[in-house]
Amino acid sequence: MTSQLTYLQFHLAFLVPVAMFLIATGFVSRSRLDGLSTIRSTGRHSYWVGVAIITVIALAYTTPWDNYLIARGVWRYGDGSTLATIGYAPIGEYLFILVQPWVTALWLAHLSLPATWPSITRPIRSRIAAVVLAAGIGIGGLWLLGTDATFYLGAILAWAAPVLALQWAVGAPQLLARRRLVVLGVAVPTLYLSIVDRIAIEYGIWILSPEYTTGISVAGLPIEEGLFFLVTNLFVVQGLVLYGWVTDRWLAPDGERRSIPRLRSWTDREV
Template sequence: MTTVLTYLQFHLAFLVPLALFLIATGFVSRTRIERGGLVGRAVARRYWGGVAIVTGVALVYTIPWDNYLIARGVWWYGPDATLATLGYAPVGEYLFILVQPWLTALWLAHLTLPSSWPTVDRPIATRAAGLVLAAAIGVGGWVAFGTDSTLYLGAIAAWAAPVLALQWAVGAPQLWARRRLVALGTLVPALYLCLVDRIAIEYGIWVLSERYTTGVHVAGLPVEEAVFFLVTNLFVVQGLVLFRWVLDRRREPASSRTASAVESAFGGS
Protein backbone atom coordinates (compact mmCIF):
# COMPACT_ATOMS: atom_id res chain seq x y z
CA MET A 1 0.00 0.00 0.00
CA THR A 2 1.25 3.50 -0.85
CA THR A 3 2.40 5.38 2.21
CA VAL A 4 -0.08 8.10 3.16
CA LEU A 5 1.64 9.25 6.34
CA THR A 6 5.32 9.79 6.99
CA TYR A 7 6.80 8.88 10.35
CA LEU A 8 6.88 12.57 11.31
CA GLN A 9 3.24 12.97 10.32
CA PHE A 10 2.44 9.92 12.42
CA HIS A 11 3.90 11.70 15.45
CA LEU A 12 1.98 14.87 14.69
CA ALA A 13 -1.28 13.03 14.12
CA PHE A 14 -1.31 10.54 16.99
CA LEU A 15 1.32 11.27 19.63
CA VAL A 16 1.54 15.05 19.92
CA PRO A 17 -2.25 15.59 20.29
CA LEU A 18 -2.39 12.90 22.96
CA ALA A 19 0.49 14.48 24.86
CA LEU A 20 -1.18 17.89 24.73
CA PHE A 21 -4.48 16.42 25.89
CA LEU A 22 -2.84 14.65 28.82
CA ILE A 23 -0.91 17.77 29.78
CA ALA A 24 -4.09 19.88 29.69
CA THR A 25 -6.14 17.41 31.71
CA GLY A 26 -3.19 16.86 34.03
CA PHE A 27 -3.71 20.30 35.53
CA VAL A 28 -7.03 19.05 36.85
CA SER A 29 -5.56 15.92 38.46
CA ARG A 30 -2.17 17.34 39.42
CA THR A 31 -2.88 16.92 43.12
CA ARG A 32 -2.73 13.16 42.61
CA ILE A 33 1.04 13.33 42.20
CA GLU A 34 1.37 15.68 45.14
CA ARG A 35 0.11 13.34 47.83
CA GLY A 36 2.23 11.58 50.38
CA GLY A 37 4.53 13.86 52.36
CA LEU A 38 5.79 16.90 50.52
CA VAL A 39 3.38 18.69 48.21
CA GLY A 40 3.59 21.09 45.33
CA ARG A 41 6.57 21.61 43.11
CA ALA A 42 8.95 19.42 45.09
CA VAL A 43 6.86 16.28 44.56
CA ALA A 44 6.20 17.11 40.92
CA ARG A 45 9.93 17.70 40.41
CA ARG A 46 10.75 14.29 41.87
CA TYR A 47 8.11 12.61 39.73
CA TRP A 48 9.28 14.13 36.46
CA GLY A 49 12.89 13.56 37.47
CA GLY A 50 11.99 9.89 37.69
CA VAL A 51 10.40 10.10 34.24
CA ALA A 52 13.62 11.59 32.84
CA ILE A 53 15.66 8.76 34.35
CA VAL A 54 13.30 6.09 32.99
CA THR A 55 13.39 7.74 29.56
CA GLY A 56 17.19 7.81 29.53
CA VAL A 57 17.35 4.14 30.45
CA ALA A 58 14.78 3.33 27.75
CA LEU A 59 16.85 5.06 25.10
CA VAL A 60 20.10 3.37 26.10
CA TYR A 61 18.52 -0.06 26.39
CA THR A 62 16.25 0.04 23.33
CA ILE A 63 18.32 1.71 20.61
CA PRO A 64 20.85 -1.12 20.07
CA TRP A 65 18.10 -3.75 20.14
CA ASP A 66 15.96 -1.74 17.74
CA ASN A 67 18.83 -1.25 15.30
CA TYR A 68 19.68 -4.94 15.40
CA LEU A 69 16.16 -6.00 14.51
CA ILE A 70 15.96 -3.54 11.64
CA ALA A 71 19.36 -4.70 10.35
CA ARG A 72 18.16 -8.32 10.65
CA GLY A 73 15.11 -7.52 8.55
CA VAL A 74 12.53 -8.18 11.25
CA TRP A 75 10.86 -4.93 10.27
CA TRP A 76 11.54 -1.97 8.02
CA TYR A 77 9.99 1.32 6.96
CA GLY A 78 8.10 2.46 3.88
CA PRO A 79 10.34 4.07 1.25
CA ASP A 80 8.58 7.44 1.57
CA ALA A 81 7.90 7.27 5.30
CA THR A 82 11.19 8.57 6.69
CA LEU A 83 13.23 11.73 6.23
CA ALA A 84 16.56 10.61 7.71
CA THR A 85 18.13 7.65 9.45
CA LEU A 86 20.71 7.31 12.21
CA GLY A 87 22.29 3.90 12.11
CA TYR A 88 19.64 1.55 10.79
CA ALA A 89 16.67 3.34 12.36
CA PRO A 90 14.93 6.50 11.16
CA VAL A 91 15.00 9.59 13.33
CA GLY A 92 11.28 9.15 13.91
CA GLU A 93 11.97 5.83 15.65
CA TYR A 94 14.27 7.52 18.17
CA LEU A 95 11.59 10.13 18.77
CA PHE A 96 9.09 7.36 19.39
CA ILE A 97 11.36 5.75 22.00
CA LEU A 98 11.76 9.18 23.61
CA VAL A 99 8.08 10.11 23.58
CA GLN A 100 6.48 6.86 24.72
CA PRO A 101 7.67 6.99 28.37
CA TRP A 102 6.42 10.54 28.68
CA LEU A 103 2.99 9.64 27.32
CA THR A 104 2.74 6.78 29.78
CA ALA A 105 3.95 9.00 32.61
CA LEU A 106 1.43 11.71 31.72
CA TRP A 107 -1.32 9.12 31.92
CA LEU A 108 0.02 7.67 35.18
CA ALA A 109 0.05 11.17 36.68
CA HIS A 110 -3.76 11.18 36.37
CA LEU A 111 -4.01 8.19 38.69
CA THR A 112 -3.60 8.09 42.46
CA LEU A 113 0.05 7.37 43.12
CA PRO A 114 1.05 5.67 46.37
CA SER A 115 1.16 7.90 49.42
CA SER A 116 1.88 4.97 51.76
CA TRP A 117 3.19 1.45 51.40
CA PRO A 118 1.24 -1.31 53.12
CA THR A 119 2.90 -4.21 54.89
CA VAL A 120 3.08 -7.20 52.56
CA ASP A 121 3.38 -10.88 53.37
CA ARG A 122 6.31 -13.07 52.31
CA PRO A 123 8.33 -10.42 50.44
CA ILE A 124 11.31 -12.72 49.82
CA ALA A 125 9.07 -15.38 48.31
CA THR A 126 7.37 -12.75 46.12
CA ARG A 127 10.71 -11.48 44.83
CA ALA A 128 11.89 -15.04 44.20
CA ALA A 129 8.70 -15.80 42.27
CA GLY A 130 9.25 -12.69 40.17
CA LEU A 131 12.81 -13.75 39.37
CA VAL A 132 11.67 -17.25 38.41
CA LEU A 133 8.96 -15.81 36.13
CA ALA A 134 11.42 -13.38 34.51
CA ALA A 135 13.92 -16.21 34.00
CA ALA A 136 11.22 -18.33 32.35
CA ILE A 137 10.35 -15.44 30.04
CA GLY A 138 14.01 -15.02 29.15
CA VAL A 139 14.63 -18.70 28.49
CA GLY A 140 11.45 -18.95 26.45
CA GLY A 141 12.56 -15.91 24.49
CA TRP A 142 15.97 -17.38 23.66
CA VAL A 143 14.37 -20.64 22.54
CA ALA A 144 11.85 -18.81 20.36
CA PHE A 145 14.62 -16.60 18.95
CA GLY A 146 16.13 -19.67 17.28
CA THR A 147 13.14 -20.20 14.98
CA ASP A 148 12.39 -17.82 12.13
CA SER A 149 8.62 -17.60 12.68
CA THR A 150 9.01 -16.76 16.38
CA LEU A 151 12.20 -14.72 16.12
CA TYR A 152 10.57 -11.34 16.75
CA LEU A 153 8.47 -12.64 19.64
CA GLY A 154 11.52 -14.33 21.12
CA ALA A 155 13.58 -11.18 20.73
CA ILE A 156 10.99 -9.20 22.67
CA ALA A 157 10.86 -11.75 25.47
CA ALA A 158 14.64 -12.13 25.74
CA TRP A 159 15.08 -8.35 25.70
CA ALA A 160 12.33 -7.77 28.27
CA ALA A 161 13.42 -10.44 30.75
CA PRO A 162 16.43 -8.63 32.32
CA VAL A 163 14.39 -5.48 32.98
CA LEU A 164 11.53 -7.45 34.48
CA ALA A 165 13.97 -9.47 36.58
CA LEU A 166 15.56 -6.31 37.98
CA GLN A 167 12.26 -4.58 38.72
CA TRP A 168 10.70 -7.65 40.31
CA ALA A 169 13.83 -8.47 42.32
CA VAL A 170 13.85 -4.94 43.75
CA GLY A 171 10.16 -4.38 44.35
CA ALA A 172 7.87 -7.28 43.45
CA PRO A 173 6.01 -7.06 46.81
CA GLN A 174 5.39 -3.32 46.39
CA LEU A 175 4.31 -3.73 42.76
CA TRP A 176 1.96 -6.54 43.68
CA ALA A 177 0.49 -4.44 46.50
CA ARG A 178 -0.20 -1.74 43.86
CA ARG A 179 -1.19 -4.15 41.11
CA ARG A 180 -4.38 -2.30 40.17
CA LEU A 181 -2.46 0.92 39.68
CA VAL A 182 0.21 -0.91 37.67
CA ALA A 183 -2.39 -2.66 35.51
CA LEU A 184 -4.41 0.47 34.78
CA GLY A 185 -1.31 2.58 34.22
CA THR A 186 0.02 0.00 31.77
CA LEU A 187 -3.01 -1.19 29.83
CA VAL A 188 -4.56 2.14 28.82
CA PRO A 189 -1.49 3.58 27.01
CA ALA A 190 -0.65 0.11 25.66
CA LEU A 191 -4.10 -0.20 24.07
CA TYR A 192 -3.83 3.27 22.54
CA LEU A 193 -0.38 2.58 21.10
CA CYS A 194 -1.59 -0.76 19.74
CA LEU A 195 -4.39 1.07 17.95
CA VAL A 196 -2.15 3.67 16.35
CA ASP A 197 0.45 1.01 15.55
CA ARG A 198 -2.23 -0.89 13.67
CA ILE A 199 -2.94 2.26 11.66
CA ALA A 200 0.78 2.80 10.95
CA ILE A 201 1.13 -0.76 9.64
CA GLU A 202 -2.01 -0.39 7.53
CA TYR A 203 -0.57 2.70 5.85
CA GLY A 204 2.88 1.21 5.37
CA ILE A 205 4.79 3.53 7.66
CA TRP A 206 6.54 0.42 8.94
CA VAL A 207 6.34 -3.16 7.76
CA LEU A 208 6.83 -6.42 9.69
CA SER A 209 8.53 -9.37 8.09
CA GLU A 210 6.27 -12.35 7.46
CA ARG A 211 9.28 -14.62 7.83
CA TYR A 212 10.16 -13.51 11.35
CA THR A 213 6.64 -13.19 12.81
CA THR A 214 4.08 -15.77 13.83
CA GLY A 215 1.30 -14.49 11.60
CA VAL A 216 -1.02 -14.36 14.62
CA HIS A 217 -3.08 -11.16 14.76
CA VAL A 218 -5.28 -9.62 17.43
CA ALA A 219 -7.89 -7.31 15.89
CA GLY A 220 -5.62 -7.00 12.85
CA LEU A 221 -2.49 -6.21 14.90
CA PRO A 222 0.44 -8.65 14.89
CA VAL A 223 0.62 -10.23 18.32
CA GLU A 224 4.31 -9.30 18.58
CA GLU A 225 3.45 -5.61 18.49
CA ALA A 226 0.83 -6.03 21.20
CA VAL A 227 3.37 -7.82 23.41
CA PHE A 228 5.95 -5.11 22.73
CA PHE A 229 3.67 -2.28 23.84
CA LEU A 230 2.51 -4.26 26.85
CA VAL A 231 6.03 -4.86 28.18
CA THR A 232 7.41 -1.40 27.36
CA ASN A 233 4.56 0.36 29.14
CA LEU A 234 4.94 -2.07 32.02
CA PHE A 235 8.63 -1.11 32.24
CA VAL A 236 7.72 2.56 32.54
CA VAL A 237 4.91 2.18 35.06
CA GLN A 238 6.80 -0.25 37.29
CA GLY A 239 9.89 1.95 37.08
CA LEU A 240 7.99 5.04 38.20
CA VAL A 241 6.16 3.26 41.00
CA LEU A 242 9.42 1.81 42.30
CA PHE A 243 11.14 5.20 41.95
CA ARG A 244 8.44 6.67 44.19
CA TRP A 245 8.89 3.79 46.66
CA VAL A 246 12.67 4.27 46.82
CA LEU A 247 12.31 8.02 47.44
CA ASP A 248 9.72 7.40 50.14
CA ARG A 249 12.06 4.90 51.80
CA ARG A 250 14.90 7.43 51.75
CA ARG A 251 12.70 10.01 53.46
CA GLU A 252 11.88 7.63 56.31
CA PRO A 253 13.79 8.19 59.57
CA ALA A 254 16.73 5.82 60.00
CA SER A 255 15.02 4.12 62.94
CA SER A 256 11.95 3.40 60.82
CA ARG A 257 14.07 1.92 58.03
CA THR A 258 15.85 -0.33 60.51
CA ALA A 259 12.58 -1.55 61.98
CA SER A 260 11.19 -2.10 58.51
CA ALA A 261 14.25 -4.11 57.49
CA VAL A 262 13.88 -6.34 60.59
CA GLU A 263 10.19 -6.77 59.88
CA SER A 264 10.94 -7.64 56.27
CA ALA A 265 13.38 -10.35 57.31
CA PHE A 266 10.62 -12.00 59.31
CA GLY A 267 7.91 -11.71 56.70
CA GLY A 268 6.80 -8.07 56.58
CA SER A 269 7.43 -5.38 53.93
Protein backbone atom coordinates in the same frame (compact mmCIF):
# COMPACT_ATOMS: atom_id res chain seq x y z
CA MET B 1 -2.63 0.46 1.72
CA THR B 2 0.22 2.75 0.76
CA SER B 3 0.55 6.41 1.54
CA GLN B 4 3.06 9.20 1.78
CA LEU B 5 2.34 9.50 5.51
CA THR B 6 5.71 9.95 7.21
CA TYR B 7 6.95 8.92 10.62
CA LEU B 8 7.02 12.58 11.65
CA GLN B 9 3.40 13.01 10.57
CA PHE B 10 2.57 9.91 12.59
CA HIS B 11 3.96 11.62 15.69
CA LEU B 12 2.06 14.82 14.96
CA ALA B 13 -1.18 12.95 14.32
CA PHE B 14 -1.21 10.41 17.14
CA LEU B 15 1.38 11.06 19.85
CA VAL B 16 1.62 14.81 20.24
CA PRO B 17 -2.17 15.36 20.47
CA VAL B 18 -2.68 12.66 23.11
CA ALA B 19 0.24 14.04 25.14
CA MET B 20 -1.22 17.56 24.96
CA PHE B 21 -4.65 16.24 25.91
CA LEU B 22 -3.26 14.47 28.97
CA ILE B 23 -1.34 17.57 30.00
CA ALA B 24 -4.42 19.79 29.57
CA THR B 25 -6.74 17.46 31.49
CA GLY B 26 -4.15 17.01 34.18
CA PHE B 27 -3.83 20.67 34.97
CA VAL B 28 -7.59 21.21 35.22
CA SER B 29 -7.47 20.15 38.87
CA ARG B 30 -6.74 23.05 41.21
CA SER B 31 -5.49 20.66 43.87
CA ARG B 32 -3.00 19.33 41.35
CA LEU B 33 -1.58 22.78 40.78
CA ASP B 34 -1.27 23.26 44.53
CA GLY B 35 0.52 19.93 44.81
CA LEU B 36 3.02 20.88 42.13
CA SER B 37 3.77 24.17 43.92
CA THR B 38 4.44 22.32 47.17
CA ILE B 39 6.84 19.91 45.53
CA ARG B 40 8.74 22.65 43.70
CA SER B 41 9.08 24.69 46.88
CA THR B 42 10.46 21.77 48.89
CA GLY B 43 12.95 20.71 46.24
CA ARG B 44 12.11 17.04 46.88
CA HIS B 45 12.47 14.28 44.35
CA SER B 46 9.52 14.52 41.99
CA TYR B 47 7.61 12.14 39.82
CA TRP B 48 8.87 13.90 36.71
CA VAL B 49 12.50 13.34 37.68
CA GLY B 50 11.66 9.65 37.68
CA VAL B 51 10.06 9.97 34.25
CA ALA B 52 13.18 11.66 32.88
CA ILE B 53 15.44 8.96 34.33
CA ILE B 54 13.29 6.17 32.89
CA THR B 55 13.23 7.88 29.48
CA VAL B 56 17.03 8.03 29.34
CA ILE B 57 17.28 4.38 30.38
CA ALA B 58 14.67 3.39 27.78
CA LEU B 59 16.61 5.11 25.02
CA ALA B 60 19.90 3.52 26.05
CA TYR B 61 18.45 0.03 26.46
CA THR B 62 16.22 0.02 23.38
CA THR B 63 18.53 1.61 20.80
CA PRO B 64 20.95 -1.31 20.23
CA TRP B 65 18.12 -3.86 20.26
CA ASP B 66 16.07 -1.78 17.83
CA ASN B 67 18.98 -1.25 15.46
CA TYR B 68 19.82 -4.96 15.50
CA LEU B 69 16.29 -5.99 14.56
CA ILE B 70 16.14 -3.47 11.74
CA ALA B 71 19.52 -4.64 10.44
CA ARG B 72 18.31 -8.26 10.68
CA GLY B 73 15.27 -7.36 8.57
CA VAL B 74 12.60 -7.99 11.19
CA TRP B 75 10.93 -4.80 10.03
CA ARG B 76 11.57 -2.02 7.56
CA TYR B 77 10.15 1.40 6.78
CA GLY B 78 8.03 2.39 3.82
CA ASP B 79 9.48 4.41 0.95
CA GLY B 80 9.36 8.10 1.78
CA SER B 81 8.17 7.54 5.37
CA THR B 82 11.49 8.52 7.00
CA LEU B 83 13.62 11.62 6.69
CA ALA B 84 16.98 10.43 8.03
CA THR B 85 18.52 7.61 10.04
CA ILE B 86 21.00 7.28 12.87
CA GLY B 87 22.55 3.86 12.56
CA TYR B 88 19.84 1.63 11.13
CA ALA B 89 16.90 3.36 12.81
CA PRO B 90 15.14 6.48 11.51
CA ILE B 91 14.97 9.61 13.64
CA GLY B 92 11.25 9.01 14.11
CA GLU B 93 12.02 5.74 15.86
CA TYR B 94 14.20 7.48 18.44
CA LEU B 95 11.49 10.07 18.94
CA PHE B 96 9.00 7.29 19.54
CA ILE B 97 11.26 5.76 22.19
CA LEU B 98 11.50 9.16 23.89
CA VAL B 99 7.82 10.07 23.65
CA GLN B 100 6.20 6.80 24.71
CA PRO B 101 7.37 6.90 28.36
CA TRP B 102 6.01 10.42 28.71
CA VAL B 103 2.62 9.51 27.26
CA THR B 104 2.39 6.54 29.63
CA ALA B 105 3.62 8.63 32.57
CA LEU B 106 1.10 11.39 31.82
CA TRP B 107 -1.68 8.82 31.90
CA LEU B 108 -0.35 7.24 35.10
CA ALA B 109 -0.24 10.68 36.72
CA HIS B 110 -4.04 10.88 36.33
CA LEU B 111 -4.30 7.94 38.71
CA SER B 112 -3.53 7.97 42.42
CA LEU B 113 0.10 7.18 43.07
CA PRO B 114 0.83 5.69 46.48
CA ALA B 115 1.15 8.14 49.36
CA THR B 116 1.93 5.36 51.83
CA TRP B 117 3.36 1.89 51.41
CA PRO B 118 1.92 -1.22 53.04
CA SER B 119 3.95 -3.56 55.20
CA ILE B 120 4.68 -6.74 53.26
CA THR B 121 5.02 -10.16 54.85
CA ARG B 122 7.44 -12.68 53.35
CA PRO B 123 8.86 -10.22 50.78
CA ILE B 124 11.84 -12.44 49.88
CA ARG B 125 9.63 -15.32 48.77
CA SER B 126 7.60 -13.17 46.37
CA ARG B 127 10.75 -11.59 44.95
CA ILE B 128 12.32 -14.98 44.28
CA ALA B 129 9.15 -16.27 42.63
CA ALA B 130 8.96 -13.19 40.41
CA VAL B 131 12.62 -13.45 39.37
CA VAL B 132 12.11 -17.13 38.52
CA LEU B 133 9.15 -16.10 36.35
CA ALA B 134 11.29 -13.48 34.59
CA ALA B 135 13.99 -16.09 34.02
CA GLY B 136 11.39 -18.39 32.48
CA ILE B 137 10.30 -15.58 30.16
CA GLY B 138 13.90 -15.03 29.11
CA ILE B 139 14.58 -18.72 28.53
CA GLY B 140 11.39 -19.00 26.52
CA GLY B 141 12.43 -16.01 24.46
CA LEU B 142 15.85 -17.49 23.73
CA TRP B 143 14.23 -20.74 22.63
CA LEU B 144 11.86 -18.88 20.26
CA LEU B 145 14.85 -17.12 18.68
CA GLY B 146 15.82 -20.46 17.15
CA THR B 147 12.96 -20.40 14.64
CA ASP B 148 12.56 -17.71 12.01
CA ALA B 149 8.77 -17.45 12.38
CA THR B 150 9.04 -16.79 16.13
CA PHE B 151 12.23 -14.72 16.00
CA TYR B 152 10.61 -11.33 16.68
CA LEU B 153 8.45 -12.79 19.45
CA GLY B 154 11.50 -14.38 21.05
CA ALA B 155 13.53 -11.18 20.67
CA ILE B 156 10.89 -9.23 22.62
CA LEU B 157 10.73 -11.77 25.44
CA ALA B 158 14.51 -12.21 25.71
CA TRP B 159 14.99 -8.41 25.69
CA ALA B 160 12.23 -7.81 28.26
CA ALA B 161 13.29 -10.49 30.75
CA PRO B 162 16.33 -8.72 32.32
CA VAL B 163 14.32 -5.54 32.98
CA LEU B 164 11.42 -7.47 34.46
CA ALA B 165 13.81 -9.51 36.60
CA LEU B 166 15.43 -6.36 37.96
CA GLN B 167 12.17 -4.57 38.69
CA TRP B 168 10.60 -7.64 40.31
CA ALA B 169 13.72 -8.35 42.35
CA VAL B 170 13.63 -4.81 43.71
CA GLY B 171 9.94 -4.49 44.46
CA ALA B 172 7.70 -7.40 43.46
CA PRO B 173 5.80 -7.23 46.79
CA GLN B 174 5.09 -3.52 46.39
CA LEU B 175 4.01 -3.96 42.78
CA LEU B 176 1.64 -6.77 43.78
CA ALA B 177 0.23 -4.58 46.53
CA ARG B 178 -0.46 -1.89 43.89
CA ARG B 179 -1.47 -4.31 41.15
CA ARG B 180 -4.71 -2.47 40.31
CA LEU B 181 -2.75 0.72 39.69
CA VAL B 182 -0.18 -1.17 37.59
CA VAL B 183 -2.81 -2.94 35.49
CA LEU B 184 -4.80 0.22 34.78
CA GLY B 185 -1.64 2.23 34.19
CA VAL B 186 -0.43 -0.30 31.61
CA ALA B 187 -3.70 -1.28 29.92
CA VAL B 188 -4.86 2.10 28.61
CA PRO B 189 -1.64 3.28 26.88
CA THR B 190 -1.04 -0.25 25.58
CA LEU B 191 -4.48 -0.30 23.95
CA TYR B 192 -4.03 3.18 22.48
CA LEU B 193 -0.53 2.56 21.12
CA SER B 194 -1.60 -0.79 19.69
CA ILE B 195 -4.41 0.92 17.79
CA VAL B 196 -2.17 3.62 16.33
CA ASP B 197 0.50 1.02 15.53
CA ARG B 198 -2.13 -0.88 13.56
CA ILE B 199 -2.88 2.32 11.64
CA ALA B 200 0.83 2.91 10.96
CA ILE B 201 1.18 -0.63 9.58
CA GLU B 202 -1.90 -0.13 7.43
CA TYR B 203 -0.38 3.02 5.94
CA GLY B 204 2.99 1.38 5.39
CA ILE B 205 5.02 3.58 7.71
CA TRP B 206 6.70 0.43 8.95
CA ILE B 207 6.41 -3.07 7.56
CA LEU B 208 6.98 -6.28 9.52
CA SER B 209 8.75 -9.14 7.83
CA PRO B 210 6.53 -12.21 7.34
CA GLU B 211 9.68 -14.31 7.65
CA TYR B 212 10.38 -13.31 11.25
CA THR B 213 6.82 -13.02 12.58
CA THR B 214 4.21 -15.63 13.44
CA GLY B 215 1.54 -14.18 11.16
CA ILE B 216 -0.91 -14.24 14.07
CA SER B 217 -2.81 -10.99 14.53
CA VAL B 218 -5.66 -9.59 16.60
CA ALA B 219 -7.89 -7.15 14.73
CA GLY B 220 -5.10 -6.79 12.19
CA LEU B 221 -2.40 -6.09 14.78
CA PRO B 222 0.48 -8.60 14.84
CA ILE B 223 0.71 -10.16 18.28
CA GLU B 224 4.39 -9.22 18.44
CA GLU B 225 3.53 -5.52 18.29
CA GLY B 226 0.90 -5.84 21.00
CA LEU B 227 3.39 -7.69 23.20
CA PHE B 228 6.01 -5.00 22.60
CA PHE B 229 3.70 -2.24 23.84
CA LEU B 230 2.60 -4.37 26.78
CA VAL B 231 6.13 -4.97 28.07
CA THR B 232 7.42 -1.44 27.39
CA ASN B 233 4.49 0.15 29.20
CA LEU B 234 4.99 -2.35 32.00
CA PHE B 235 8.62 -1.17 32.24
CA VAL B 236 7.49 2.45 32.57
CA VAL B 237 4.64 1.97 35.03
CA GLN B 238 6.51 -0.45 37.29
CA GLY B 239 9.57 1.77 37.12
CA LEU B 240 7.64 4.83 38.24
CA VAL B 241 5.85 3.04 41.05
CA LEU B 242 9.15 1.63 42.29
CA TYR B 243 10.84 5.01 41.89
CA GLY B 244 8.31 6.47 44.31
CA TRP B 245 8.82 3.64 46.76
CA VAL B 246 12.63 3.71 46.59
CA THR B 247 12.88 7.49 46.94
CA ASP B 248 10.50 7.44 49.89
CA ARG B 249 12.68 4.84 51.59
CA TRP B 250 15.77 6.90 50.80
CA LEU B 251 14.16 9.97 52.32
CA ALA B 252 13.28 7.90 55.39
CA PRO B 253 16.37 5.67 55.94
CA ASP B 254 15.14 4.48 59.32
CA GLY B 255 12.33 2.66 57.52
CA GLU B 256 9.60 4.85 59.00
CA ARG B 257 7.23 6.45 56.49
CA ARG B 258 7.40 10.19 57.09
CA SER B 259 4.95 12.77 55.88
CA ILE B 260 6.60 13.79 52.63
CA PRO B 261 5.00 16.11 50.06
CA ARG B 262 4.72 13.89 47.01
CA LEU B 263 3.24 13.99 43.56
CA ARG B 264 0.07 11.93 43.85
CA SER B 265 -2.52 12.35 41.14
CA TRP B 266 -3.95 15.01 38.90
CA THR B 267 -7.42 13.94 39.95
CA ASP B 268 -6.61 12.88 43.54
CA ARG B 269 -8.62 9.66 43.20
CA GLU B 270 -7.82 6.36 44.86
CA VAL B 271 -7.07 3.44 42.54
